Amino acid sequence: DAKTTQPPSMDCAEGRAANLPCNHSTISGNEYVYWYRQIHSQGPQYIIHGLKNNETNEMASLIITEDRKSSTLILPHATLRDTAVYYCISSGSSNTGKLIFGQGTTLQVKP
Amino acid sequence: GAGVSQSPSNKVTEKGKDVELRCDPISGHTALYWYRQSLGQGLEFLIYFQGNSAPDKSGLPSDRFSAERTGGSVSTLTIQRTQQEDSAVYLCASSLVGTAGKNIQYFGAGTRLSVL
Numbered sequence: 079d080a081k082t083t084q085p086p087s088m089d090c091a092e093g094r095a096a097n098l099p100c101n102h103s104t105i106s107g108n109e110y111v112y113w114y115r116q117i118h119s120q121g122p123q124y125i126i127h128g129l130k131n132n133e134t135n136e137m138a139s140l141i142i143t144e145d146r147k148s149s150t151l152i153l154p155h156a157t158l159r160d161t162a163v164y165y166c167i168s169s170g171s172s173n174t175g176k177l178i179f180g181q182g183t184t185l186q187v188k189p
Numbered sequence: 190g191a192g193v194s195q196s197p198s199n200k201v202t203e204k205g206k207d208v209e210l211r212c213d214p215i216s217g218h219t220a221l222y223w224y225r226q227s228l229g230q231g232l233e234f235l236i237y238f239q240g241n242s243a244p245d246k247s248g249l250p251s252d253r254f255s256a257e258r259t260g261g262s263v264s265t266l267t268i269q270r271t272q273q274e275d276s277a278v279y280l281c282a283s284s285l286v287g288t289a290g291k292n293i294q295y296f297g298a299g300t301r302l303s304v305l
Contacts, residue, residue: 110291121193121280121296122232174245175284175292176222179232 079161082166087184096153098183100166103147110169111142113151113176115162122165132184156172156187191215193297195281201303202271210300214283219226220279221264222255222284222294227277235279238264271304278302 083101090096102111110126126133126140128149133140139152153160165182169175192214202208214221237245238258243250249255253271258264268275269287282294 106243116232121282121298122294124293124295127291127293160251169292174237175220175286175294176234176245176248176295177224177232177282179224180232181231 079137082168084164084166084180084182084183086181087186089186089188090153090156092187092189093155094184094189096151096156096160098151098153098164098166098185099148100151101148102166102168105146105168111140111146111149112167112169113138113140114165114167114177114179115160115161116165116182117159125164127169156185158187158189159174161185161187191275193281193295194296195297195300197300198298199301199303201305203272203305205270206212207269208271208302210268210279210302212264212266212281212283212297214262214281215295216262218242218283218285218295219261220284220286220289220292220294221258222282223264223266224280225277226280227297230277232280235266268302271302273304276302276304 113125114122116122128140142149163182163184196211197255224232226232234248235240236256240261241258253269256266278299280299282296
């Protein structure tokens with residue numbers, strides 16, 4: 079399974095875009111990239127996922143590089159409620175869909 | 190619609206006692222997962238159910254841990270002879286399909302287990 083690497087922490091000003099990077103240089107062709115976040119004392123929340131193409135939904139955008147070795151999650155207008163730990167996860171070679179969480183990036187949105 | 194429901198939300202027990210944690214997945218979701226999150230640690234996978242079968246139990250830390258799922262719905266995680274190192278938040282997730290692609294998992298709020 080592909081290992082993902084994320085910076086341990088980032089700050090972002092409220093109202094600005096938050097760009098969270100993730101490296102997954104060993105990802106294979108059929109592995110998806112998933113992003114989840116965990117707000118303090120809550121269960122993880124799905125944000126977005128992608129395979130090759132960039133994706134956008136009501137929460138965020140996902141930009142995947144052409145070689146698929148890295149991706150960036152973009153929260154276009156961060157709010158204080160976006161303060162959370164963000165996890166970048168590859169779907170892995172397993173056919174069970176289990177998620178292998180790393181340490182994630184703690185995003186602190188500041189007023 | 191209802192999300193994933195877990196009970197109890199908090200459980201305090203004494204070392205050596207058995208505990209049961211319950212998970213009610215989203216209706217119609219065939220895949221169910223258990224994870225745990227220890228203080229200061231990341232989330233670790235415990236077990237995966239597809240229907241009532243558990244094809245992947247690789248994350249269960251010891252034979253004191255077991256889980257079952259009945260009727261393709263409710264699941265129970267049982268920890269026997271609890272130890273202090275079992276203290277953690279136990280999270281349950283469900284998804285429509287349990288395959289590697291397009292597998293969006295919805296998590297419950299978790300059960301916080303404290304072993305004294």
